[in-house]
Amino acid sequence: MPRKNKNSSRPGTVPAKARQGKRGLLRRHLDERLRALHQRAMLLERELVALDDNRFYRTCIFGSARIKPETPAYRDVYELARMLSWEGIDILTGGGPGLMEAANRGAKLGQEEKNTRSLSFGISIQLDTEPEPNKHIDINRHHHRFSSRLDDFMRLSHSVICTPGGVGTLLEFFFSWQLVQRKHMSERPIVLLGGEFWVDLIAWMKKKPLRDGLMDAPDFKYIHIVKTPEQAFEIISEHCREFHLANRKRSTKKKLPAR
Template identity: 40%
Template sequence: MAPNITPSPDKRKLRGPMLLRTEGDQESTYDQRLFELGSDHDWLHADPWRILRIQGEFVAGFDALAGLPKAVCVFGSARIKEGEPWYEAGVEVGRKLVAADYAVITGGGPGLMEAPNRGAYEADGLSVGLGIELPHEQGLNDWVDLGLNFRYFFARKTMFLKYSEAFVCLPGGFGTLDELFEMLVMVQTKKVNNFPIVLLGTEFWAGLVDWIRGRLVDDGMISPGDTDLFLLTDSVDEAVEHIVEHHKNLRENLKKGQY
């Protein structure tokens, strides 16, 4: 009889779409190798094959997510631990989005990605995780029903944009800020529909919002109305109600031909 051994989670690693057992962090990622300079790659021959790999990521993403119901994407820090207040708030976000008939999409990792996935899963909703290959972070969390792992950030971002109808930003670091401003730019420039964006946590986001209003607006870098592209709140209920009401108004305007 085989011994009853539980694999160590810290030795499981995603390499693109593959889950492998490894001895530690990898030295580089596909994204890094794509953009690095001064390498010894034979670019004339390597890049055409890389294009096929990139194309494959888009095809796999479109194929897996094509039947996804209406969904809200939730962003947030990977560093928040279970039991911390923001983790519990993330679980509540996932649960209440499911109660409002939305699927929940996250980056699929730990912390404030895991929490909304967990809330959605525990509420019997659809919990989606779109992971990314990183040299130092683990793979998809255990609360994901439908998971994909990407080698390239830009392919993953396309899936967030294409298959989400609203975006909620919990507190986070550079990755969350990158995703927030990506969504703001796409909505501002009308590359996507005017989908609602919510910043959850007034104390956390206040400094950034004050800078946007006091610097970007006052200096004419953005229009005053651009600050209406997002809602700042501490209330999960208000966040979900804002998304629901926004979509209701959008549907009514579409019927009237006013969009």
Template identity: 40%
Template sequence: MPEPTAHIPATRDEELLCCLGPGFPALAGSDPDRVARIRDEVASGFAALTDVAHAVSIFGSARTPPDHPYYRLARTLATRLGTLSFDIITGGGPGIMEAANRGARDAGVRSIGLGIELPQEQSTNAFVDLSLQFRYFFVRKLMFIRYASAFVVFPGGFGTLDELFEALTLIQTEKIRHFPVVLAGSEHWSGLHRWIRAQLLEPGMVSAGDVELLVLADDPDEIVEIVERSRHRQLETYHPPGS
């Protein structure tokens, strides 16, 4: 039987995760530097986005071509939201992200792209006005959530699902304020919605209120109305510090 091949970490972060322990004191001792990088990444993100008052984070597949109906819907929706003074935040890549940034550019509002360092380099699309690059996914997701008045989630892969369920978990556990989470493209998302109801709601693993956090919609007018209605509620319930 051949000897098993040793796993070679592909990145510095993976190397740190694989090799933590007493046998690797040099790597274990690098934790303070890692913490400092995380702190700096959070601080620089906050500084760059500090004047973003109302924005919508739009997610979806990087592989959606420009002639796809979802691409056109994302661009139209972002333009409509932009006319209501919502800035648009995406992951800054191609596909749905490009469509949303393009719509923001059409409307003349800030078109923000929060990129991520990956082994396979993904270039920032040409319609991003403010581009930030992150090393850590969790810091990047913090920025998506901190500055969003709503999430609009188009069909996408694992990354899109990660961002969707992170927001749902934080809202469900009241770690963040309740904002709309809209699933754009009911034909795509209806299967997931049925599965959640059948496999999570019926056995009592989530509540009816948890399921209601998700809104399926196809019409840009409906999505805009949901987002705008939520903004008015947020303004009505906001109390300045010391009031």
């Protein structure tokens, strides 16, 4: 039987040149992916430096995702974030729609108007009702669990502003309050904007849990109920000034890069 030419292709095999061409395409694709991952890693590193830079004062603004732009509550939050941004204060929200969007929008406008170094943060979570973060965010940090998201809010912020909202906003309010109460984080103002929305809740807490000995009167010293964004601004900006004064008194040799 005659022997087959050893250089002839076997049935169903790919010629060597074709295999080399496919490998080349695959290598180029992987190189592009690696470059993209490297760029993403560099961006994340810059974001982490910004997040962990304790020279800059940050306040959380919590509130409902359901409130529309034409409402007074939306306008109040928008104006408050705008004024705080004028002072170089970073704004942290849940990154969603409604009052979160109002705060991030106001923060971005304040940056542009006064050319400040303030940043607009979104600490987001995947929800069916909030598929994508709003478009007014400089830095977004995404979480899969409410617990880690709440921890991030508390770790990164120096004060808390709660605006009208439902279960999520109340969770954020009480979580913040308990951590301050139990001294699991530094003392800070918890400002409740939208006076009438909060008055009955705080009155009930004084009438029932406090009167029944389940709370102490000093627990309420952190709570500030205000009606207007200007009143909230005064409380937060005063706390911000105290923060920067304490930072100046604290000598440090570590030099962090400027924003």
